[in-house]
Amino acid sequence: MHGISINESFSVRPIGYIESDYPDKFGIPRQPGLATAAKATLVLAPPFNTPLSVRGLEAFSHLWISFIFHRSPEEWAPLVRPPRLGGNKKIGVFASRSTHRPNRLGLSLIELVSINTDNGVRLLLKGADLMTGTPVVDIKPYLPWTEALPDARSGFAPTSPPFYPVAFSSAAEIALGQRPDANELRQLITQVLGQDPRPAYHHGQPEREYGMQLRDVNIRFQVQQRPEGNVVYVINIQKMINN
């Protein structure tokens, strides 16, 4: 077909890697921009890490980052269960933003804060939904005059997901108070846990405890059903040993 074999494959190699507040994939918000307190750095790798390759990029506020879901399985299935549909309805993998997809290509629109070219190239990002170690395969500037379409129809995901209030136990408050990044970490925990990171098929199991990693801590939490609605309750915050 058009001189191209249907079986031809293409090799892509990382142009850089992510260093972020998310050491593990569990609990990462399902889209970028939902947890704006999340910081990340895209560290360009040789031979891409010359300041020339990002010249002019600072004039753009947002970037498209193409990356590989390197921790997702290589197997794929034509149907997936998106969490937005409660995990009990199946849609096509290409109608979803599932991480379990052919080619494992991810795409995130992420705010660019600044560029550091003191030693190689590091892009400081805000609100990224990317796990530490994620291999990045391309960066493109965002073009609002062609890519901002507020009136586009968006099927089963027409608005932002719900956001729950987050409460901290005394033990969690004490643990937070002992850290120099207390305020920032509190904001990050609130934004990330407020998204309700439980797997959709657990929603019928209130009071179940979960652990989630952020920065260098492990956070124990549960989702409590209260008369005023769901509240995410932070049971404890513990420093990870092997970090």
Added chain:
Amino acid sequence: MHGISINESFSVRPIGYIESDYPDKFGIPRQPGLATAAKATLVLAPPFNTPLSVRGLEAFSHLWISFIFHRSPEEWAPLVRPPRLGGNKKIGVFASRSTHRPNRLGLSLIELVSINTDNGVRLLLKGADLMTGTPVVDIKPYLPWTEALPDARSGFAPTSPPFYPVAFSSAAEIALGQRPDANELRQLITQVLGQDPRPAYHHGQPEREYGMQLRDVNIRFQVQQRPEGNVVYVINIQKMINN
């Protein structure tokens, strides 16, 4: 770094191919949506071409299509000369949407018209900027609540490129009149040539003739400098022999 080798590469294989009005890369508008008369079909390839894999996709009006610039060279340079800057200013390849980039990954936001699952899966697209034969590596639905950012800053490309009026010679009018798709082809030619597809470094050479392929025709044109401004003049429209 994080258990991943800096030299690890990933293999991506096409999930499908494009059939479009653009048989050659010269003259294709520089972003999707600029020539809305351009039609394209994304034909899914086995084993991806089951209707299951696109279930629910019809509820979205726009798709992100990730593809390979398969006709661009594999070599890359850290600096490129975007046509929007007149071709005489260099910016970083990652600050551009240049087709000459590491990994040759392309990204287009394209309107979905309909889905045909009579025999395999064919997605009918509108305004695509994709050459026939382009290998597609992913499809994702567009999410306006997180991806429509009208106020994003966009550096050297803050607005749509200029659009010039297009005039047809008598010979071109006669050729058009003999075709069943006359009106549609006229609209397509007007939208595509109005973008001024000349290489930026030719802008100082008015009256120079160019050829561009659309559907099954070769279009001869020149950009004329008139007192009222630039006009793209269609000299002739000829059916391609080997199509």
